[in-house]
Structure formats: structure tokens, C-alpha cells
Amino acid sequence: xxxxxxxxxxxxxxxxxxxxxxxxxxxxxxxxxxxxxxxxxxxxxxxxxxxxxxxxxxxxxxxxxxxxxxxxxxxxxxxxxxxxxxxxxxxxxxxxxxxxxxxxxxxxxxxxxxxxxxxxxxxxxxxxxxxxxxxxx
Amino acid sequence: xxxxxxxxxxxxxxxxxxxxxxxxxxxxxxxxxxxxxxxxxxxxxxxxxxxxxxxxxxxxxxxxxxxxxxxxxxxxxxxxxxxxxxxxxxxxxxxxxxxxxxxxxxxxxxxxxxxxxxxx
Numbered sequence: 059x060x061x062x063x064x065x066x067x068x069x070x071x072x073x074x075x076x077x078x079x080x081x082x083x084x085x086x087x088x089x090x091x092x093x094x095x096x097x098x099x100x101x102x103x104x105x106x107x108x109x110x111x112x113x114x115x116x117x118x119x120x121x122x123x124x125x126x127x128x129x130x131x132x133x134x135x136x137x138x139x140x141x142x143x144x145x146x147x148x149x150x151x152x153x154x155x156x157x158x159x160x161x162x163x164x165x166x167x168x169x170x171x172x173x174x175x176x177x178x179x180x181x182x183x184x185x186x187x188x189x190x191x192x193x194x195x
Numbered sequence: 196x197x198x199x200x201x202x203x204x205x206x207x208x209x210x211x212x213x214x215x216x217x218x219x220x221x222x223x224x225x226x227x228x229x230x231x232x233x234x235x236x237x238x239x240x241x242x243x244x245x246x247x248x249x250x251x252x253x254x255x256x257x258x259x260x261x262x263x264x265x266x267x268x269x270x271x272x273x274x275x276x277x278x279x280x281x282x283x284x285x286x287x288x289x290x291x292x293x294x295x296x297x298x299x300x301x302x303x304x305x306x307x308x309x310x311x312x313x314x315x
Contacts, residue, residue: 072274075253082257092238092259099257100233157228160246160254165230172234 060088061121066109068135071159074110078103081120081129088122094195097173098127101191104166105131111156112136113186127193129174137183145171145179196220196305198262198285201241204303205264205289205296210276212285218261224308225266225297229254235308236260243296247271252278252286261285266293 062084064077081102085095102118109116109131116133138144145167152162167189171177176192199216202209224236225243232242232254241262244251252275255263262285265271270288279286289296301307 072249075250075256079253079256096238096258103253103257104230104233159248160227160229160244160250163228163230165228165234169230169234 059122060084061119063117063119065117066106066115066133068110068113068115070110071156074107075103077118078106081118084120085127090127090195094127094193098129098193100173101170101193102129104169105129105189105191107161108166109133111152111161116186125195127195129191129193131189132186133188134186137185137187138179138181139183141179141181196300196303198241198287200303201262201264201300201305202287204299205287205291207264207287207289210265210271210286210288211280212262212283215261215283215285218285220262221306222308223297223300223305225293233257235310237308240308241300241305243293243300245269245293247275249275249278251275252282252284255279255284256282262287264289264296266291266296 082099113133113135119130121128143149147168148164150162150164156162174191175194179189181187198218220241221239223241226232227246229250236258238259242260243264243266245266247269264287268290
């Protein structure tokens with residue numbers, strides 16, 4: 059059993075991806091299979107980017123359990139008023155600055171849902187958002 | 196197609212990763228939006244992009260892509276090149292536009308990533 063929590067700073071696009079890269083290195087060391095590792099990496103990276111661009115800061119938790127890996131992204135921030143809309147491909151509230159960095163295409167949450175075996179999202183406007191993703195190993 | 200052939204077809208300069216020259220890629224994908232890349236791309240794919248910051252390299256890292264091509268002769272940021280070098284990802288710089296680079300690779304026989312064929 060391994061459980062690690064990594065803080066993610068808001069607004070720092072230069073460092074965006076550092077936590078996901080660290081988690082990926084950890085998975086490699088643990089011998090997680092490449093296809094599962096790629097799916098988890100896509101999800102951690104999208105989640106990390108969301109924390110950087112949309113939140114006031116948050117954390118990514120990576121947990122290995124028997125038969126399963128759990129990734130959880132929690133943030134403090136504006137929250138999501140309409141989750142159904144946010145889950146629609148192509149819908150995004152990202153700024154042009156974020157788009158210039160290659161993100162904000164409105165694919166982040168749908169990408170996470172597609173790649174995870176289990177996906178749940180809860181959000182409270184003005185408080186924050188929590189996304190939990192499970193991957194069967 | 197080997198990465199070296201991609202470099203030849205695109206008249207490209209090697210920015211790093213020359214030791215990946217003999218690696219094989221089977222498909223190509225072109226986008227400046229990294230979420231689209233994360234949504235559609237499989238491994239063994241070369242990514243063509245006009246995005247020159249380190250997120251292009253991060254995206255390649257997450258997907259285990261062996262090769263990145265920066266189009267329009269736009270030199271990527273130095274930290275992007277350094278990151279690609281550290282990760283053992285080949286980075287190429289082509290003078291061609293995105294359209295022309297894709298066209299030349301397609302004519303040379305490189306296949307597109309097939310969309311809508313994911314496993315869900």
C-alpha cells in the first residue's frame with residue numbers, strides 16, 4: 059500500500075506536469091503495465107493542468123490498493139456550477155492565455171472519464187472541486 | 196517509418212534525441228492543443244505541433260511518444276529541448292508549415308491516428 063499526496067500550485071504553467079511526471083516515474087519503478095500507466099498519466103496530467111489553470115491551488119493524491127490505483131484531485135477554487143456542461147467535449151472556460159499554452163480545448167474532464175475505470179466528480183461553487191478516479195490493475 | 200526517415204522527409208534539424216533515429220513510429224498526429232493529443236493519440240506516434248513550450252514535451256512524456264516535430268521553423272523554448280533530451284525523446288525542427296509537413300509524411304506512407312477507435 060502506497061499513498062502519496064502532492065501539492066499543486068495555481069497559475070504556474072511552467073511547473074504544470076511535474077507532479078504527473080513524478081507519479082509516472084513512481085509507477086514505472088513499481089512495474090505498472092505500460093497501457094495502464096499511460097491511461098493514469100493522461101488523467102493525472104489533465105487533472106494537474108486543471109488545478110493549475112482553474113483553481114486557487116490543490117493537491118493530487120496517488121494511492122495503490124490491492125487490485126486498484128486511485129487518483130484524487132482536490133482543489134480550493136471557484137468550483138463548477140454546471141458539471142454536465144463541464145463534462146461536454148469542447149466546452150471550456152479557459153482563457154486565451156491558457157489556450158496559447160496548448161490547453162483549454164474542453165477535453166480535460168472527458169479525457170479523464172474516458173481513461174478511468176471509475177470516475178466521480180463533486181463540486182461546490184465558491185469552495186472547490188474533487189475528482190476521484192479508479193484504475194483496475 | 197523510422198524517425199530518421201521522418202527527419203529526411205521533413206528536411207528537419209535534430210534538436211535532440213539522435214539516438215532515437217532508428218525507432219519506428221506507425222502513425223502521426225498534428226495539433227497545437229495538447230488535450231486533443233491526450234484524447235486521441237496512441238504510443239508509436241509522432242506528434243507534429245506548433246506549440247513550442249515545455250507542455251508539448253510533457254504531453255509526449257505522458258503518452259510515451261518517441262518523437263516530436265516542431266513545425267514552421269519555430270524553435271522551441273530551451274527548457275522544452277532540455278526536457279526532451281533528459282527524457283530521451285527525439286525533437287525535430289522542420290521549416291515546413293503544419294499542412295506541408297503532414298502532407299509530406301502522408302505521401303511518404305505514414306498513417307494517421309484513427310479517431311473514434313478507442314476501447315470504450
